[in-house]
Amino acid sequence: MNLAAELHDVIVAPSGFPVLSGLTLEVQVGECLLLEGANGAGKTSALRLLGGLSTVISGHGQILGVDIATGDRREIRRRVGWLGHEGSFYDELTVEENLTYACRLTQRPRASIADAIERVGLGDRRATRTGLLSAGQHRRVALAWLLILRPRLWLLDEPFAALDATARALLHEILRDATQAGASIVMSSHEKNLEFATAPRRVTLLGGRAAS
Amino acid sequence: MLVAAKDLRIELRSRVLLWQVVPFGVMALMLTGLAMGPNSQNAANLAPGMFYLVLLFVVILTVSRAFAIESPVGTSQSTKMLGLDPAGVFLGKASAIFLQLLLVGSVLLLGAATLLHIAAGVVLHALPSVVLALGGLAITGTLYGALTSGISGTTTLLPVLALPAFAPLLIAGERAFTSVALHQSGLRWLLLLILVPVVYTAVGILLYGVVEE
Amino acid sequence: MKELARRSLGPAALLAFLGTMVLGLFVTPRDEVQGNLARLLYIHPAEAWIALYVGFGSATIASILYLWPRTRSAGMDVAAEASVEVSLIFILLTLLTGSLWGRPAWGVWWVWDARLTSTAVLGVLALGYLALRRATDDPQLRARRSAVMAILSAVNVPIVHFSVLWWKTLHQGATVFNPGLKLKVHGIMAETMLLSFVAFTLVFAWLVRERYRFGMTRVQRQDEVLAEAVANRQQEGIHS
Numbered sequence: 001m002n003l004a005a006e007l008h009d010v011i012v013a014p015s016g017f018p019v020l021s022g023l024t025l026e027v028q029v030g031e032c033l034l035l036e037g038a039n040g041a042g043k044t045s046a047l048r049l050l051g052g053l054s055t056v057i058s059g060h061g062q063i064l065g066v067d068i069a070t071g072d073r074r075e076i077r078r079r080v081g082w083l084g085h086e087g088s089f090y091d092e093l094t095v096e097e098n099l100t101y102a103c104r105l106t107q108r109p110r111a112s113i114a115d116a117i118e119r120v121g122l123g124d125r126r127a128t129r130t131g132l133l134s135a136g137q138h139r140r141v142a143l144a145w146l147l148i149l150r151p152r153l154w155l156l157d158e159p160f161a162a163l164d165a166t167a168r169a170l171l172h173e174i175l176r177d178a179t180q181a182g183a184s185i186v187m188s189s190h191e192k193n194l195e196f197a198t199a200p201r202r203v204t205l206l207g208g209r210a211a212s
Numbered sequence: 213m214l215v216a217a218k219d220l221r222i223e224l225r226s227r228v229l230l231w232q233v234v235p236f237g238v239m240a241l242m243l244t245g246l247a248m249g250p251n252s253q254n255a256a257n258l259a260p261g262m263f264y265l266v267l268l269f270v271v272i273l274t275v276s277r278a279f280a281i282e283s284p285v286g287t288s289q290s291t292k293m294l295g296l297d298p299a300g301v302f303l304g305k306a307s308a309i310f311l312q313l314l315l316v317g318s319v320l321l322l323g324a325a326t327l328l329h330i331a332a333g334v335v336l337h338a339l340p341s342v343v344l345a346l347g348g349l350a351i352t353g354t355l356y357g358a359l360t361s362g363i364s365g366t367t368t369l370l371p372v373l374a375l376p377a378f379a380p381l382l383i384a385g386e387r388a389f390t391s392v393a394l395h396q397s398g399l400r401w402l403l404l405l406i407l408v409p410v411v412y413t414a415v416g417i418l419l420y421g422v423v424e425e
Numbered sequence: 426m427k428e429l430a431r432r433s434l435g436p437a438a439l440l441a442f443l444g445t446m447v448l449g450l451f452v453t454p455r456d457e458v459q460g461n462l463a464r465l466l467y468i469h470p471a472e473a474w475i476a477l478y479v480g481f482g483s484a485t486i487a488s489i490l491y492l493w494p495r496t497r498s499a500g501m502d503v504a505a506e507a508s509v510e511v512s513l514i515f516i517l518l519t520l521l522t523g524s525l526w527g528r529p530a531w532g533v534w535w536v537w538d539a540r541l542t543s544t545a546v547l548g549v550l551a552l553g554y555l556a557l558r559r560a561t562d563d564p565q566l567r568a569r570r571s572a573v574m575a576i577l578s579a580v581n582v583p584i585v586h587f588s589v590l591w592w593k594t595l596h597q598g599a600t601v602f603n604p605g606l607k608l609k610v611h612g613i614m615a616e617t618m619l620l621s622f623v624a625f626t627l628v629f630a631w632l633v634r635e636r637y638r639f640g641m642t643r644v645q646r647q648d649e650v651l652a653e654a655v656a657n658r659q660q661e662g663i664h665s
Contacts, residue, residue: 013654013655015562015564016564016651016654018655021658022659074295074421075295077294078294090222092221092222093221093225097221105214105215105294106294129225208655209659359573359574360557360560363557363561363566363570364562369556369557372556373550373553373556373574376578376581376585377577379546379588380585383588384588407584411584412580415577419492419576422569422573423570
C-alpha cells in the first residue's frame with residue numbers, strides 16, 4: 001500500500017474534550033488532500049495529530065511509517081513539515097537567523113536558505129526581525145522553511161489565510177512542485193470554492209470525524 | 213549550544229536582562245540594606261546571605277524570562293516540530309541562563325560589596341563559590357522552569373516549586389562566602405556546590421524529554 | 426485470602442491505633458524528666474517515619490513506574506497523588522507534634538534542626554506537587570509533569586537534609602538536644618513505640634488505599650464522561 005499516513009477511529013481529547021471523535025483518514029503518497037468543515041469541526045486537530053503533536057486515546061494508524069500509538073512522536077515531528085496559523089519563529093531574530101537556527105539544529109545544509117528566502121519573495125527582508133513582519137510575511141517565512149526542509153508530508157493549516165494574490169499563486173506553484181516530487185500534502189480550509197492548480201481530494205470533517 | 217546562542221542573541225536584542233532584571237536586583241539589594249536599620253553593626257556579616265537571597269529572586273526572574281521566549285504558541289509548536297534531542301535543549305537552555313546569571317551575578321556582587329561593605333579581597337576569594345552556585349541555580353532553575361512552562365499560573369508556580377530546590381544552594385553559597393570572610397575552610401560547601409549541579413544535570417538529561425512533551 | 430487482607434486493613438489499622446493510644450496514655454509510665462510530654466514519643470517518630478520515608482517513598486516509586494513505559498498506567502499516577510496527599514497530612518502532624526514537644530522542651534516552637542527543616546521543606550514540596558497538579562488540565566501532561574516533580578523532590582530532600590545538618594553542626598556548637606533531656610526508652614515504652622510504627626503504617630496504607638479508590642473512581646467517571654462527549658461530538662455532524 002502506498003500510504004503516507006493512515007488513521008483508523010482515532011480519538012483525541014486533550015483536557016477532556018474529544019476534538020477528534022473517531023477519525024478515519026488515509027493519505028496517499030503524492031496526493032493533495034483538502035480538509036474542509038466548519039469552525040471547530042476538527043481540522044486543526046487532525047493536522048496536529050498528523051504532525052505528532054497529540055496523544056491518542058484510542059484508535060490506531062501510522063504516519064510516515066511511525067505508529068501513532070506506540071511510536072516515538074518526536075520521530076513523526078522530525079519527518080513532517082508544518083505551517084500553522086501562528087507566527088512560528090522567534091520575534092527577536094531576523095528571517096535569516098531564524099532559518100539558520102532551524103537548519104543548524106536539524107543538521108541541514110544552509111546553502112538552500114538564500115534560495116528559499118528569494119523564492120518566497122522575502123529577499124529584501126532577510127535581515128528584518130521576524131517580529132516586525134506582517135501576518136502574510138510570517139507565512140512566507142514558514143513556507144521558506146518548508147522549502148528547505150522538503151518534508152515527505154506537508155501539513156498546512158489554513159495556508160491561504162492572510163496571503164495576497166501573488167502569494168497564493170506562489171503557494172499553488174510550490175504545492176504542485178512538492179506533490180510532483182512525491183510529497184503528500186494535507187491542508188485545511190474553511191473557504192469553499194478554492195481554485196486549485198492541482199485538483200485536491202476533498203474530505204469534509206463534521207464533529208471530529210470524516211463525514212461519509 | 214545552538215539553543216544557548218539563540219537565547220543569548222534574543223536577550224542581546226531585547227535587553228530585558230539589562231533594563232529589567234539588573235535594576236530589580238540592585239534595588240532589592242538596597243532594600244535589604246534599608247531593612248537592616250540605620251546603625252546595623254552586623255551588616256557585613258549578613259551581607260553574603262542578603263546577596264544570595266536577592267540572587268534567588270533574580271534567578272527566578274531570569275528563568276521565567278528564558279521560558280517566556282519559548283512560550284508563544286507558534287514558537288513552542290515549531291520548536292517541537294524540529295524534533296530536537298531533549299538533553300541538548302536542556303543543556304543549551306541551562307548554559308544560556310548560566311551566562312546571563314554570570315552577568316547579573318557580577319553586578320549584584322559588586323553592588324553587595326559596595327552597599328553592604330564586603331571587603332574586596334573577600335569578594336575575590338569567594339568568587340569560585342559564587343560561580344559554582346550560579347551554575348547550580350541555572351541547572352535547577354532550568355528544570356523547574358520547564359516543569360512549569362506552558363501551564364496556567366506559570367509565574368506564581370515557578371517560585372513555589374523552585375525555591376525549596378534552591379535552599380541547599382543558598383545554604384552552601386552563603387556558608388562558603390562567610391567562611392572566606394572568617395578565614396575558615398569552606399571546602400565541604402564547595403563540594404556541595406559541585407554535587408548539586410551534577411545530580412540535577414543527571415536528572416535533567418534523563419527526564420527533560422518527559423517534561424518537554 | 427486476598428479478600429480477607431483487603432477487608433481487614435481498615436479494622437487492623439484502627440485496632441493498632443487504639444492499642445497504641447491505650448498503651449501510650451495509660452499503661453506506659455511517666456518519664457522521670459519530661460513527664461507526660463514524653464508520651465509524644467508514641468506518635469511523633471512514627472508520623473515522621475511515614476512522612477519522610479514511607480509516604481514520599483511510595484510516591485516516588487509510583488512516579489517512576491508511571492514514567493517507565495512498560496508500567497505506565499493511570500493507576501500509578503493516582504497512586505502517586507494519593508501518597509503525596511496523605512503524606513502531606515503526616516508532614517503537618519509531624520511538624521505540629523514536634524512543635525508541641527519543642528515548646529516545653531526547648532523553650533521555642535521552632536529550631537533549625539536538620540530533620541525539622543527538611544520535613545518543612547518536604548511539606549512545601551508536597552504542596553508544590555499538588556499545586557502543579559491543579560494547574561494542569563490535560564491529564565497526560567499532568568501525570569508526566571507531576572511524576573517528574575515527585576522524583577525531583579525525592580532528589581531534593583536528602584540534599585536539603587544534609588546541607589542543613591552541616592550548616593548546624595559547623596557553626597552552632599551546642600546541639601539542641603540537651604543530654605539531660607535524653608529519654609531512656611526500654612521495656613513497655615519500646616514496645617509501645619514499635620506498635621505505634623505498625624499502627625501509623627497501617628493507617629497510612631488504609632488512607633492511601635481509600636484515596637486511591639476514590640481517584641480510580643474519578644478516572645473511570647472521566648472515561649464515561651469522555652465516551653459520552655465522543656458520542657455527542659459525533660452527533661454534532663449529523664444534526665447540523
